[in-house]
Amino acid sequence: MKDIFFDLSVRSVRLNFLRSLLASIGIVIGVVAIASMGMLGTNMQLIVKNQLTAGINTIVITPDVVRSEPGSFGTQGTTATGITESQLKDIRDAAGTNEVIPIDRTSTQFSIGSSDGRGSIMGFDQNDMKNIMNVSEGSTPRGESDAIVGAMIASRFDLKIGTRIKIGEPNISVTRPVVRVVGILPTIGMSSSNGINTDNAIIVSDTWYSAQFGGANVYDQVNVNLKDVSTLSAVETAIDNKVNRNKEVIRISDASSRVTSVSSTLSSLTTFILAIGSISLLVAATSIFNVMMMSVSERVQEIGILLSIGTETGEVRRMFLYEAFILGIIGAIIGGIMSIVIGYSVVSAMIGNTAYFFLPESIIYVPAGMLIGIVVCVASGVYPAWKASNMDPIEALRAE
Amino acid sequence: MSDFPLIRLADVTKVYHLESGDVIALNHVSVDILENEFVAIMGPSGSGKSTMMNQLGILDVPTSGNLFISGKNVAAMTNLERTHMRRDTIGYIFQNFYLIPLLTAYENVEYPLILKYKQRDNSGKAAAILKSVGFDQALSAHRPSQLSGGQQQRVAIARALVNDPRILLCDEPTGNLDRKTGFTIMDTLAGLHSEGKTVILVTHDPKVAEYAHRTIQLEDGRVVAS
Numbered sequence: 001m002k003d004i005f006f007d008l009s010v011r012s013v014r015l016n017f018l019r020s021l022l023a024s025i026g027i028v029i030g031v032v033a034i035a036s037m038g039m040l041g042t043n044m045q046l047i048v049k050n051q052l053t054a055g056i057n058t059i060v061i062t063p064d065v066v067r068s069e070p071g072s073f074g075t076q077g078t079t080a081t082g083i084t085e086s087q088l089k090d091i092r093d094a095a096g097t098n099e100v101i102p103i104d105r106t107s108t109q110f111s112i113g114s115s116d117g118r119g120s121i122m123g124f125d126q127n128d129m130k131n132i133m134n135v136s137e138g139s140t141p142r143g144e145s146d147a148i149v150g151a152m153i154a155s156r157f158d159l160k161i162g163t164r165i166k167i168g169e170p171n172i173s174v175t176r177p178v179v180r181v182v183g184i185l186p187t188i189g190m191s192s193s194n195g196i197n198t199d200n201a202i203i204v205s206d207t208w209y210s211a212q213f214g215g216a217n218v219y220d221q222v223n224v225n226l227k228d229v230s231t232l233s234a235v236e237t238a239i240d241n242k243v244n245r246n247k248e249v250i251r252i253s254d255a256s257s258r259v260t261s262v263s264s265t266l267s268s269l270t271t272f273i274l275a276i277g278s279i280s281l282l283v284a285a286t287s288i289f290n291v292m293m294m295s296v297s298e299r300v301q302e303i304g305i306l307l308s309i310g311t312e313t314g315e316v317r318r319m320f321l322y323e324a325f326i327l328g329i330i331g332a333i334i335g336g337i338m339s340i341v342i343g344y345s346v347v348s349a350m351i352g353n354t355a356y357f358f359l360p361e362s363i364i365y366v367p368a369g370m371l372i373g374i375v376v377c378v379a380s381g382v383y384p385a386w387k388a389s390n391m392d393p394i395e396a397l398r399a400e
Numbered sequence: 401m402s403d404f405p406l407i408r409l410a411d412v413t414k415v416y417h418l419e420s421g422d423v424i425a426l427n428h429v430s431v432d433i434l435e436n437e438f439v440a441i442m443g444p445s446g447s448g449k450s451t452m453m454n455q456l457g458i459l460d461v462p463t464s465g466n467l468f469i470s471g472k473n474v475a476a477m478t479n480l481e482r483t484h485m486r487r488d489t490i491g492y493i494f495q496n497f498y499l500i501p502l503l504t505a506y507e508n509v510e511y512p513l514i515l516k517y518k519q520r521d522n523s524g525k526a527a528a529i530l531k532s533v534g535f536d537q538a539l540s541a542h543r544p545s546q547l548s549g550g551q552q553q554r555v556a557i558a559r560a561l562v563n564d565p566r567i568l569l570c571d572e573p574t575g576n577l578d579r580k581t582g583f584t585i586m587d588t589l590a591g592l593h594s595e596g597k598t599v600i601l602v603t604h605d606p607k608v609a610e611y612a613h614r615t616i617q618l619e620d621g622r623v624v625a626s
Contacts, residue, residue: 004520307459308457310512
């Protein structure tokens with residue numbers, strides 16, 4: 001059945017089309033603001049979360065230097081500053097088929113030509129390097145004194161394949177060991193959640209490393225790369241049970257807590273920008289309220305006629321709420337379409353990545369914004385509708 | 401029903417409280433109107449004619465005294481009951497026609513049916529009533545603003561009649577019409593009276609009042625002749 005009160009509202013909107021359209025523009029802006037701000041925040045969250053979770057399948061194991069103090073003698077004496085071969089074997093056993101990467105690392109000074117610098121130097125097994133390092137230029141080391149370098153060092157010192165780097169303090173009057181750059185790594189940035197940030201590092205083979213820095217068969221860090229991230233806690237427990245069975249000698253950590261904390265920060269940020277977007281809806285609500293009050297005051301006599309020939313107050317109320325609803329629908333539809341276009345542009349311009357734009361958790365802000373727009377519109381019409389329905393019909397009929 | 405009047409005003413007083421002081425618009429008025437009477441209410445400006453019409457049309461309630469319509473005490477009714485009685489028992493015809501500007505002539509007539517039955521009219525009743533006041537389908541599709549005064553008043557009469565009310569309240573129905581059209585409208589009302597309707601008419605015009613069988617004369621809110 002077609003409701004005559006809805007019909008009357010449609011006609012009233014049509015009769016005052018320009019005024020209605022202008023009022024709806026407020027809702028359009030509100031919907032666009034909410035939807036695009038929401039989508040911007042969500043896309044940001046999704047991208048950062050994805051970057052962070054890229055390394056979430058890595059368990060980072062480091063020696064527990066607090067509990068096994070360096071220099072203390074006893075059964076664990078030699079393990080004080082590193083993870084031993086036997087501990088590594090235990091880790092490998094507990095890790096099962098997952099990839100286990102032992103790493104040597106320290107901080108060092110170095111010289112390239114006449115310039116000096118400071119950075120990390122890391123020692124990897126040559127096979128591991130082949131598996132986990134994806135060079136953007138050159139290749140992974142083959143020879144003993146071959147090295148690959150991080151993107152930051154490479155750009156700062158303008159390194160090329162073949163450049164030689166002297167490792168060690170420059171003021172010591174001994175011949176410093178030299179490595180030759182054979183590969184350059186891409187920028188890792190925030191996505192380095194695997195405990196290895198190679199941006200400011202020189203990476204060499206473990207044999208070269210131990211020859212220079214000592215500590216053969218002792219490692220500063222062991223990474224376990226999981227094949228299935230859902231086994232994370234099971235593998236962590238297995239390693240803990242096996243290696244730390246008598247005493248806490250290693251620390252086991254992963255990126256999940258970091259992901260949680262960054263996600264929660266970003267989620268607060270999204271809420272904040274959504275709140276800013278909501279202010280525009282408040283403005284829209286005022287404009288709808290104003291238009292509805294105008295509509296009521298222009299139609300006082302009509303309301304008087306309706307009431308005097310037997311229209312129930314609830315029906316009059318409904319008529320004006322419908323009118324607000326229609327304004328809301330118009331605003332929401334235009335706003336919905338515009339927010340897809342504007343949202344896409346904003347996400348593309350500010351984040352530079354629209355891969356997540358059409359995912360449900362992002363695009364949901366369009367219908368959500370539309371719904372909020374309609375609700376705000378109808379809510380703004382409640383008082384005008386109440387005012388219309390509670391008029392004295394005699395007074396209303398006398399109005400010009 | 402014949403021993404109890406269709407409408408009874410029993411000692412009805414209506415006082416308007418204005419800033420300049422209280423105005424007694426109706427002062428202890430007691431009048432009975434029987435079924436199928438044709439009554440004219442006359443009196444100078446400010447005599448209380450409009451107030452009396454508002455009381456009879458249940459748009460207002462007495463300050464004191466009682467108004468009975470069809471044996472029911474209006475003052476004891478809820479707002480919704482009054483609205484329903486207005487819709488079902490009373491047909492109101494105004495001097496200014498008071499058609500709903502957004503609706504066509506047909507929809508204006510159909511409107512009270514929708515109010516009553518909560519659905520569009522499929523019975524053809526609205527079209528039939530419009531036809532009886534000389535409106536064909538093409539004319540029925542016009543908006544009030546596209547109709548002459550006489551045409552608008554005929555639509556208003558059709559609207560007042562469509563729910564088959566027992567009482568027709570006519571507030572200066574010819575006031576905004578030329579003399580000839582005015583008498584045509586009065587002939588229509590006389591015809592409705594002869595079909596059994598109770599017609600109550602407010603007018604200044606003695607010629608119009610001649611159509612009525614009884615005249616209630618008001619002065620300063622009191623009935624001076626009935």
